[in-house]
Amino acid sequence: MSASIQSFLIERKTVIESLLPSHIERLNAPEKIKKAMLYSLNAGGKRLRPVLVLAVLNSYNKEESIGYPVACAIEMIHTYSLIHDDLPCMDNDDLRRGKPTNHKVFGEALAVLAGDGLLTESFRIIAEQEDVEAQKKVLLIAELAKACGVEGMVGGQVADLEGEGKALTLSDLEFIHEHKTAKLLAYSIIAGAILANAAEEDILKLKKFAFHMGIAFQIRDDILDIEGNEEVIGKPVGSDTTNQKATYPSLLTMDGAKKKLFEHQAKAKEILHTLSISTKLLEDFCDLVVSREY
Amino acid sequence: MSASIQSFLIERKTVIESLLPSHIERLNAPEKIKKAMLYSLNAGGKRLRPVLVLAVLNSYNKEESIGYPVACAIEMIHTYSLIHDDLPCMDNDDLRRGKPTNHKVFGEALAVLAGDGLLTESFRIIAEQEDVEAQKKVLLIAELAKACGVEGMVGGQVADLEGEGKALTLSDLEFIHEHKTAKLLAYSIIAGAILANAAEEDILKLKKFAFHMGIAFQIRDDILDIEGNEEVIGKPVGSDTTNQKATYPSLLTMDGAKKKLFEHQAKAKEILHTLSISTKLLEDFCDLVVSREY
Numbered sequence: 001m002s003a004s005i006q007s008f009l010i011e012r013k014t015v016i017e018s019l020l021p022s023h024i025e026r027l028n029a030p031e032k033i034k035k036a037m038l039y040s041l042n043a044g045g046k047r048l049r050p051v052l053v054l055a056v057l058n059s060y061n062k063e064e065s066i067g068y069p070v071a072c073a074i075e076m077i078h079t080y081s082l083i084h085d086d087l088p089c090m091d092n093d094d095l096r097r098g099k100p101t102n103h104k105v106f107g108e109a110l111a112v113l114a115g116d117g118l119l120t121e122s123f124r125i126i127a128e129q130e131d132v133e134a135q136k137k138v139l140l141i142a143e144l145a146k147a148c149g150v151e152g153m154v155g156g157q158v159a160d161l162e163g164e165g166k167a168l169t170l171s172d173l174e175f176i177h178e179h180k181t182a183k184l185l186a187y188s189i190i191a192g193a194i195l196a197n198a199a200e201e202d203i204l205k206l207k208k209f210a211f212h213m214g215i216a217f218q219i220r221d222d223i224l225d226i227e228g229n230e231e232v233i234g235k236p237v238g239s240d241t242t243n244q245k246a247t248y249p250s251l252l253t254m255d256g257a258k259k260k261l262f263e264h265q266a267k268a269k270e271i272l273h274t275l276s277i278s279t280k281l282l283e284d285f286c287d288l289v290v291s292r293e294y
Numbered sequence: 295m296s297a298s299i300q301s302f303l304i305e306r307k308t309v310i311e312s313l314l315p316s317h318i319e320r321l322n323a324p325e326k327i328k329k330a331m332l333y334s335l336n337a338g339g340k341r342l343r344p345v346l347v348l349a350v351l352n353s354y355n356k357e358e359s360i361g362y363p364v365a366c367a368i369e370m371i372h373t374y375s376l377i378h379d380d381l382p383c384m385d386n387d388d389l390r391r392g393k394p395t396n397h398k399v400f401g402e403a404l405a406v407l408a409g410d411g412l413l414t415e416s417f418r419i420i421a422e423q424e425d426v427e428a429q430k431k432v433l434l435i436a437e438l439a440k441a442c443g444v445e446g447m448v449g450g451q452v453a454d455l456e457g458e459g460k461a462l463t464l465s466d467l468e469f470i471h472e473h474k475t476a477k478l479l480a481y482s483i484i485a486g487a488i489l490a491n492a493a494e495e496d497i498l499k500l501k502k503f504a505f506h507m508g509i510a511f512q513i514r515d516d517i518l519d520i521e522g523n524e525e526v527i528g529k530p531v532g533s534d535t536t537n538q539k540a541t542y543p544s545l546l547t548m549d550g551a552k553k554k555l556f557e558h559q560a561k562a563k564e565i566l567h568t569l570s571i572s573t574k575l576l577e578d579f580c581d582l583v584v585s586r587e588y
Contacts, residue, residue: 027443027444027445028445029443029444029445029448029449029452030444030449030452030453030456032452032456033444033448033449033452034444037444084406084407084410087403087406089401089402089403089406090403090406107383108383109381109383109384109455110452110455112378112381112383112384112406113378113444113448113451113452113455115410116378116409116410116413116443116448117443117444117448119410119413119414120413120439120442120443120444120448121439121443121444123417123435123439124435124436124439124440124443127432127433127435127436127439128436133428134427134428134429134431134432135428137428137432138421138428138431138432139421141417141418141421141435142418142421142422145414145415145417145418145421146418148414149321149323149410149411149414149415149418150321150323150324150327150328150331150407150411150414150415151321151322151323154323154327154407154410154411154414155323155324155327157407158323158324158326158327158404158407159324161403161404162324162326
């Protein structure tokens with residue numbers, strides 16, 4: 001993995017983190033809900049999804065700035081999903097990235113509403129972007145709704161909840177992760193491609209690339225929960241085992257999970273090689289996802 | 295109030311209720327979440343918001359069918375808000391329209407997700423409508439997000455929660471109802487006007503009309519909670535008093551609340567008279583809101 005992807009990630013993460021609060025601060029709404037939304041939005045994270053939008057635009061030699069609104073919208077959707085997932089009725093988590101979860105600070109009612117608010121505003125940000133044609137915005141909105149609604153992320157969370165305490169097959173596990181994680185990661189890539197005027201053929205290929213990278217992302221997550229360094233990943237390792245959660249290592253052994261991880265990495269990169277653009281950045285991104293330590 | 299508005303309402307309600315399930319049934323998602331969404335969507339209600347979209351199109355002599363997708367999207371947003379409002383962490387209601395609330399049947403986690411899903415799909419329905427220009431769809435989506443996000447309905451619910459157990463002023467109460475109720479009712483009217491190619495000037499007037507009708511709607515709700523017939527309204531009367539909720543009658547006396555109701559009705563109808571279209575249907579709609587028994 002090259003140093004350049006690391007600096008790309010750090011630089012764009014800084015840009016995104018400087019833009020995110022403005023989408024909330026400008027709103028004419030009760031201060032308390034804005035504070036709750038900002039709390040989770042400013043709580044850090046890798047910001048992989050918004051940076052992916054910019055990486056795709058960069059790969060197509062387009063101005064990255066045209067992707068800022070959608071990138072922020074995606075991070076807001078991701079944040080809403082974390083707030084709702086952490087609720088007592090869902091995963092009942094008290095800590096997220098080492099900080100108290102939203103409902104621990106603001107109470108459950110406000111946490112539900114902060115999530116609802118982030119979800120709603122994200123669609124508005126895309127609809128209100130001025131320098132993108134209406135036809136593209138409509139496509140971006142429809143694809144986002146598909147990626148994060150019941151056919152995507154919400155559906156994955158439902159399957160995850162339904163699977164709790166049950167013996168899952170590999171295909172059950174893949175359904176959960178494809179929907180809960182990979183679809184929104186894939187959307188980041190597709191959104192970048194739509195904004196870059198990529199050919200329909202490229203978009204289809206990038207969707208396949210995104211699927212493999214998304215699953216690889218999740219397998220790496222499962223591996224880090226066993227082999228990771230608590231201080232580096234910022235959360236206790238072994239929580240999946242404690243919670244008896246089905247994971248790739250638990251279903252395939254650690255060696256089998258790593259083999260699967262590398263298979264998805266290889267497939268993802270193979271697809272990139274069939275694109276006509278320079279894919280060095282996306283290849284590095286894929287390597288980063290596979291080898292990341294947190 | 296004429297008989298024609300009653301038959302208009304009943305006929306269009308039937309159309310909307312026949313269309314709503316199809317937006318969920320076609321989704322490729324876990325059956326359980328579709329069931330939870332359909333349960334609340336099919337639980338009845340006056341369907342005033344979607345019918346208003348059609349009433350505006352009818353007033354502009356346009357095909358009402360062009361408003362079906364947006365009308366369904368609005369009813370889905372309204373339904374999501376009821377599901378989340380009923381949650382134990384919010385109003386903690388066990389019954390809605392005489393039936394167990396969503397979380398009572400499906401559990402809290404699925405109720406949160408059914409709400410999230412309905413909210414998300416509603417944006418998709420508008421984005422995917424085929425016979426409307428992209429520019430209009432973008433406007434419909436941006437206005438919907440404003441009406442139901444933290445600047446609108448969600449913000450109103452926040453203010454409502456914050457006001458619990460406090461002595462509210464009339465202006466506090468108006469803020470809550472303008473945001474929690476009137477903004478989405480107003481959106482129904484604006485959406486109809488956008489689809490009907492109404493002039494910008496008309497849309498501004500209709501927004502004012504919608505504000506007065508929305509507040510009138512809420513005052514009538516407060517009055518019915520005291521003077522209503524339990525069997526007709528389908529819920530116990532006096533719940534606002536029991537819950538020590540600030541209402542128009544509690545702040546203004548019953549006579550004062552009725553005076554305020556008629557003031558808003560008069561202002562709403564006055565604005566209609568300045569429009570160039572035939573406003574008989576909207577006038578009747580306004581009268582219906584003011585004199586309804588449930």
